[in-house]
Amino acid sequence: MQCNFVSVSPESDFSIQNLPFGVCTTSGSKAHHVTVAIGDYALNMATLAKLGLFQSIKGLDAESVFSKPYLNDYMSLGRSVWQAVRHELQDFLSNTHNALRSRISASDASVVTPLREAQMHLPARIGDYTDFYASREHATNVGIMFRGKDNALMPNWTHLPVGYHGRASSIVVSGTPLHRPNGQKRPDQTKPPVFGPSARLDYELEMAYFVGPGNNLGTPLTLQQAEECIFGAVLMNDWSARDIQAWEYVPLGPFLGKSFGTTISPWVVTMDALEPFRVPQPTQEPEPLPYLCDESGSPAGYDIRLAVDIKPKEGSEFYPLSRSNLKYMYWSLRQQLTHHAINGCNMRPGDLCGTGTISGPAEESFGSMLELSWSGQKDITLGDSGITRKFIEDNDVIRLSGYCQGDGFRVGFGQCVGEILPAKRA
Amino acid sequence: MQCNFVSVSPESDFSIQNLPFGVCTTSGSKAHHVTVAIGDYALNMATLAKLGLFQSIKGLDAESVFSKPYLNDYMSLGRSVWQAVRHELQDFLSNTHNALRSRISASDASVVTPLREAQMHLPARIGDYTDFYASREHATNVGIMFRGKDNALMPNWTHLPVGYHGRASSIVVSGTPLHRPNGQKRPDQTKPPVFGPSARLDYELEMAYFVGPGNNLGTPLTLQQAEECIFGAVLMNDWSARDIQAWEYVPLGPFLGKSFGTTISPWVVTMDALEPFRVPQPTQEPEPLPYLCDESGSPAGYDIRLAVDIKPKEGSEFYPLSRSNLKYMYWSLRQQLTHHAINGCNMRPGDLCGTGTISGPAEESFGSMLELSWSGQKDITLGDSGITRKFIEDNDVIRLSGYCQGDGFRVGFGQCVGEILPAKRA
Ligand SMILES: [Ca+2]
Ligand SMILES: [Ca+2]
Ligand SMILES: [Mg+2]
Ligand SMILES: [Mg+2]
Ligand code: NI
Numbered sequence: 001m002q003c004n005f006v007s008v009s010p011e012s013d014f015s016i017q018n019l020p021f022g023v024c025t026t027s028g029s030k031a032h033h034v035t036v037a038i039g040d041y042a043l044n045m046a047t048l049a050k051l052g053l054f055q056s057i058k059g060l061d062a063e064s065v066f067s068k069p070y071l072n073d074y075m076s077l078g079r080s081v082w083q084a085v086r087h088e089l090q091d092f093l094s095n096t097h098n099a100l101r102s103r104i105s106a107s108d109a110s111v112v113t114p115l116r117e118a119q120m121h122l123p124a125r126i127g128d129y130t131d132f133y134a135s136r137e138h139a140t141n142v143g144i145m146f147r148g149k150d151n152a153l154m155p156n157w158t159h160l161p162v163g164y165h166g167r168a169s170s171i172v173v174s175g176t177p178l179h180r181p182n183g184q185k186r187p188d189q190t191k192p193p194v195f196g197p198s199a200r201l202d203y204e205l206e207m208a209y210f211v212g213p214g215n216n217l218g219t220p221l222t223l224q225q226a227e228e229c230i231f232g233a234v235l236m237n238d239w240s241a242r243d244i245q246a247w248e249y250v251p252l253g254p255f256l257g258k259s260f261g262t263t264i265s266p267w268v269v270t271m272d273a274l275e276p277f278r279v280p281q282p283t284q285e286p287e288p289l290p291y292l293c294d295e296s297g298s299p300a301g302y303d304i305r306l307a308v309d310i311k312p313k314e315g316s317e318f319y320p321l322s323r324s325n326l327k328y329m330y331w332s333l334r335q336q337l338t339h340h341a342i343n344g345c346n347m348r349p350g351d352l353c354g355t356g357t358i359s360g361p362a363e364e365s366f367g368s369m370l371e372l373s374w375s376g377q378k379d380i381t382l383g384d385s386g387i388t389r390k391f392i393e394d395n396d397v398i399r400l401s402g403y404c405q406g407d408g409f410r411v412g413f414g415q416c417v418g419e420i421l422p423a424k425r426a
Numbered sequence: 427m428q429c430n431f432v433s434v435s436p437e438s439d440f441s442i443q444n445l446p447f448g449v450c451t452t453s454g455s456k457a458h459h460v461t462v463a464i465g466d467y468a469l470n471m472a473t474l475a476k477l478g479l480f481q482s483i484k485g486l487d488a489e490s491v492f493s494k495p496y497l498n499d500y501m502s503l504g505r506s507v508w509q510a511v512r513h514e515l516q517d518f519l520s521n522t523h524n525a526l527r528s529r530i531s532a533s534d535a536s537v538v539t540p541l542r543e544a545q546m547h548l549p550a551r552i553g554d555y556t557d558f559y560a561s562r563e564h565a566t567n568v569g570i571m572f573r574g575k576d577n578a579l580m581p582n583w584t585h586l587p588v589g590y591h592g593r594a595s596s597i598v599v600s601g602t603p604l605h606r607p608n609g610q611k612r613p614d615q616t617k618p619p620v621f622g623p624s625a626r627l628d629y630e631l632e633m634a635y636f637v638g639p640g641n642n643l644g645t646p647l648t649l650q651q652a653e654e655c656i657f658g659a660v661l662m663n664d665w666s667a668r669d670i671q672a673w674e675y676v677p678l679g680p681f682l683g684k685s686f687g688t689t690i691s692p693w694v695v696t697m698d699a700l701e702p703f704r705v706p707q708p709t710q711e712p713e714p715l716p717y718l719c720d721e722s723g724s725p726a727g728y729d730i731r732l733a734v735d736i737k738p739k740e741g742s743e744f745y746p747l748s749r750s751n752l753k754y755m756y757w758s759l760r761q762q763l764t765h766h767a768i769n770g771c772n773m774r775p776g777d778l779c780g781t782g783t784i785s786g787p788a789e790e791s792f793g794s795m796l797e798l799s800w801s802g803q804k805d806i807t808l809g810d811s812g813i814t815r816k817f818i819e820d821n822d823v824i825r826l827s828g829y830c831q832g833d834g835f836r837v838g839f840g841q842c843v844g845e846i847l848p849a850k851r852a
Contacts (some may be wrong), residue, residue: 127553131677146677154676159619161609165591169772170643179644181769184586184715193585217687218605218850220847230686237662239577242767250580251572251711252559252590253679259591260769261643289610289621343686344668344850346595364430398813411654424644 006106008039013267013403013412017041017276018266019086020413021071021232023117028109035113037267037414038093042118047110051217053092053100053314070125071268075212075231076349078273081153082212082231086272120266121413122173123234124210124350129262130170131206131238132163134331136282138359141371150283158286160258161331161339163356166238167259171352174265174416177285178239180394181260181425185243186402197423198241198257200376201392205322205367205400208236209333210268214347218257221347224339229347233267234356234367235400235416237305239263242370242391265350265400265416273411277404279303281332291342292335300332303405303411306358306366306402313395318343319382322367326402328360394422430459431519432532434465437837439693439829441465441517445512446839447497447658454535458495458547461539463693463840464519468599473536479518479526485512497550497694501657501773502640505698508638510658512698515571521588547691548599549660550636554765555597555688557632557664557780558589562708564785567797582711587757587765589782592664593685597778598768600691600842602768604665606769606820606849607686609744611669621681623849624667624683626802630783631734631748631793631826634662635696635759640773648771649720652763655773658694659759660841661732661826662780664688670815690778690824691842699837704731705831707758717768718761727760732784734793738813739821744751745808748793752828754786820848 014020014037024035025041034045048054049062050229060081065073074082092098106112133139136153138364139162143152156162172178180201186193215221219231238258245257281301287293294300304326305311309318319396331339333355357367366372369391379388392398397419403412431440440446440463450461450468455752472478475488491499500508518524524741529669532538557563561581565588569578580587598604606627612619616825638657641647664684671683705815713719720726730752735744757765759781767773783793792798795817798806805814818824823845 010539036550051807128593155678156610156612158617160674162674162678163681165681167554167771168594169590169774169777170770179770182646184582186582192712193582193715195717217598220608220850241769247582248586248588249679250582251675251679252588253675253677255591256766256769256771257587259771286618289619291621303484308663319651340682343609343667343682344605345593345682346687348595351595424646 001090001094003038003093004096006039006041006112007156010408010420011410012039012408013408013414015411016090017406017409018269018411019089019330020122020269022266022268023070023123025121026113026118034068034071034074035118036065036089037115040115042113042115043110044113045120051100051103053088054085056245057081057088066072069352071123072125072202072350075124075210077411078106078213079228082270083272084232086270100402117329122171122175123266123268126168126171126352127348127350129168129352131356132161132164132331132336133356134161134329134336135356135359136330137328137361138357138367138371141359141366145375149415159288163340166262170259171262171264171291174263174418176263177419177421179260179421180246181256183241183243183244183256184247186247187243193247195354200242201420202240202242202369203308203392204238204240204357205306205324206236206238206354206357207233207326208264208352209233211347211351212349214349214351215341217346218344219388220344221338221341223334223338224297229337230333232270234268234276235402235413237263237398237400237416237418238354253356263416263418265414267414269411269413274302276406277303277411279327282330292339294335296333299336301327301329303327304402306405309399312382312389313393314387315385318399321372321380322365324358324367326355326358326363328358329355390421394420396420427516427520427747429464429519430522432467432538434463436834437836438465439836439840441835441837442468442516443832443835444695444699444837445515447549447693448692449496449547449549450693451547452539452544460492460494460497460500461544462515463541466541468539468541470537470539475828477526477529479514480511483507483514483549485513498776501550501636503661504639505654505843509695509698512696518556518656520847546599547637548597549694551599552594552777552778553774555592555593555594555778556589557782558587558757558762559782560587560755560762561782561785563754563787564783564793564797567748567792571801576837586712587762590679592688597688599692600689602689603845603847604687605847607667608849609667609670609672609682610673611760612673613669619673624670626668627846628666629667629734629818629824630664630666631732631750632658632662632664632780632783633752634690635659636777637777638775640775640777642768646770647767649764650723653760654761655763656697658696659700661828661839663689663692663824663826663842663844664780689842689844693840695837695839696752700728700830702789703837705728705753708756714718718765720758720761722738727753727755730754730828730830735825736808736815737823738808738815739819740813741811745807745811748791750784750791750793752784752803754784755781799814818846820846822846
């Protein structure tokens with residue numbers, strides 16, 4: 001399928017096969033509204049709805065839902081509505097005989113805005129945010145550093161997707177700078193803790209997915225239901241202050257080492273767009289308990305190429321840090337969500353679940369500086385610039401990106417960017 | 427001060443000195459709206475606003491704010507508005523010359539509803555929910571059971587208020603029954619984990635406080651600012667499935683062992699009402715780092731008498747389980763909130779923070795069955811009924827209550843009640 005409404009380069013993240021959803025404001029539409037990306041443009045979904053593009057879709061009040069300043073209402077509608085909207089959009093963008101095409105030109109500013117002129121916002125009001133820990137390579141690397149090689153993976157790790165609740169209020173959209181956090185840390189184990197800016201500030205390469213319809217309190221989800229629940233995915237940088245985290249996290253888990261900010265990319269790539277990129281997940285041994293045992297159905301993994309790059313404060317260009325892939329993830333998205341709801345915990349539209357740091361087997365695939373510098377024991381060299389890092393320094397910019405490669409097109413996620421500003425004086 | 431609008435018994439939780447806020451529906455007002463309790467009655471704040479009771483208060487659009495189905499907007503307004511509203515209400519209830527008194531009688535159903543006819547709802551939309559672990563006695567008891575007497579308190583515990591993020595979606599209001607959760611547990615450490623209903627279901631006696639105005643991302647709170655931020659407090663039962671929790675919680679903390687449900691009482695007792703019941707907090711040794719060092723200002727503790735009772739499935743009356751007091755709490759509410767925001771984490775109106783289980787030095791003050799039955803090693807006897815418990819059984823009802831005793835009046839919290847229903851078949 002080809003877009004013939006605007007031109008889309010084969011290297012664009014936002015092909016007609018993608019059509020990711022976001023929330024934006026533009027100079028012409030100052031109210032937050034729902035948008036879909038195509039090529040270098042943002043489509044105004046509220047205007048398209050007013051023009052009647054989605055009028056035949058049952059169960060969708062498109063004018064109302066796409067005029068909202070968040071995607072939660074749209075996420076709540078479920079897969080059959082999402083697929084019908086995708087179908088109408090693809091027809092509009094590819095079929096010159098589409099009923100609406102004669103009435104709209106690509107230069108119509110009420111419908112089409114160049115991406116560089118669209119201000120992107122958080123795509124949803126995130127009720128609850130959960131972060132998993134589902135890459136075996138990442139959990140093993142961290143485990144070796146903290147507990148030694150023989151006790152790297154905790155006994156529960158291969159039996160369930162370990163996860164924890166994160167802070168929803170401090171999730172920000174790509175481009176939002178964050179201050180280096182202050183906090184308690186204990187650099188010298190023979191002395192009391194001290195207060196000050198984190199000296200071991202890190203990124204974590206993650207993806208995160210938004211829940212759609214969800215479930216009622218007390219009613220778990222099957223693997224099949226969990227899969228149907230997931231609306232789409234974004235890139236996520238789970239910024240981590242390793243020194244604060246190391247001191248605080250026993251016995252109740254990460255808290256202030258994470259909650260100073262978490263950055264997500266603005267475009268939510270739908271699971272329907274990711275469908276062609278399914279691959280088998282890694283073999284699971286031991287076999288999980290029956291509620292997590294994924295024997296039938298479509299492969300549960302996704303082949304999504306992921307990259308992290310850094311623009312160091314000394315430089316003006318980006319250098320590679322990590323090159324990974326979502327396919328390395330041991331526990332699949334639907335296993336994570338099924339486990340999350342097995343106790344009856346209710347998921348709501350707009351809830352966000354992170355996969356955990358996505359590390360693969362090769363060193364270049366490690367998804368954090370903690371792993372790349374092996375807890376600060378060695379330098380990470382940035383290309384041939386002569387610049388090195390162990391952790392993030394003030395005014396460094398970290399950029400996550402990712403895409404699936406189709407035959408002549410991409411389904412991409414855009415970017416998840418953040419600069420670390422110096423700590424404020426407390 | 428005496429209420430002369432309706433009669434209030436000296437044993438009532440809801441004296442004119444209290445005036446707690448909630449959200450209710452009644453047969454005459456089916457839309458959720460803000461209410462204040464006095465004696466055995468619920469006042470319709472939306473109607474009182476329409477009648478002009480709050481019209482002189484600057485910065486308050488009372489008709490709008492009290493017609494909302496949640497307290498978040500009111501919580502966001504800050505202490506000077508809260509105090510002005512409290513003043514107007516106390517004048518209306520105590521002063522027969524109050525301008526509005528001649529126009530309203532206590533039998534006016536648009537203003538006054540008997541409490542038993544008011545359906546109470548969650549008082550706020552809870553954006554983020556955090557649970558602390560701030561009772562030294564509780565942390566020590568749990569530590570002894572899990573790690574032995576010599577390693578009971580972790581090294582960080584006396585330096586910072588340990589806390590973790592909890593699940594906001596599954597917080598329910600008093601009276602909502604919950605199903606016993608299913609999940610993974612590993613009762614036999616020599617065998618793999620098994621799946622099934624929790625066999626070690628527990629309550630936790632806690633209080634929780636709602637954040638008012640909050641802070642912007644990146645801007646910490648001082649102790650003084652944190653204190654100003656807190657709107658009021660409720661009772662909280664942090665239901666806990668100990669077997670699920672024990673298996674899952676390493677290394678990232680409690681997750682499904684808690685997220686199946688958390689119950690709070692419906693009436694938010696304001697910090698202004700609790701003001702006369704301040705007491706010094708326990709001595710802190712070692713002295714906390716400067717940002718947590720509470721040397722000046724009002725005492726940081728509160729003398730709030732707390733009780734947990736059980737109505738076992740075999741019986742028709744309640745028997746005592748725990749008798750505790752908020753004054754035992756090692757880390758004060760303002761220390762908890764200051765620590766929470768020290769990394770720049772933003773607090774939003776309606777965020778909820780739990781204190782952690784409130785245990786005191788005496789055995790009868792232990793705030794959980796885990797402690798009372800010493801991890802199931804001994805029976806808890808229920809009065810002289812001959813009934814015993816180690817953990818909660820199906821169809822048991824757990825009831826939390828609490829109050830401050832004034833001179834001839836009480837400032838009380840009402841009840842936080844929940845019945846555990848049998849597990850659903852997964
Ligand atoms: Ca993470
Ligand atoms: Ca607790
Ligand atoms: Mg984070
Ligand atoms: Mg709970
Ligand atoms: Ni068609």
